[in-house]
Amino acid sequence: MYKIAVMGGADTVLGFKALGLETHPVGSADEARRVLHNLTTECQDVAIIYIEETLAAGLSAEIDR
Numbered sequence: 001m002y003k004i005a006v007m008g009g010a011d012t013v014l015g016f017k018a019l020g021l022e023t024h025p026v027g028s029a030d031e032a033r034r035v036l037h038n039l040t041t042e043c044q045d046v047a048i049i050y051i052e053e054t055l056a057a058g059l060s061a062e063i064d065r
Helices: 010-018 029-041 052-060 058-064
Strands: 004-008 021-027 047-050
Touching: 004 010, 004 029, 010 021, 029 047, 029 052, 029 058, 047 052, 052 058
Parallel strands: 004 021, 004 047
Antiparallel strands: none
């Protein structure tokens, strides 16, 4: 079964954890890049990745790939 992952600040992802989604709290853009790379290359069971808007703005090049 595929999973849904959520990346964002700790406060943002907390509510999603209660819903059973895979959460990835990140504190910086560099950390977000590493987590995104891991989710897209290593985790073959993740089908959807939600990214907090403020993080997504800084990851546009990575998201476009």
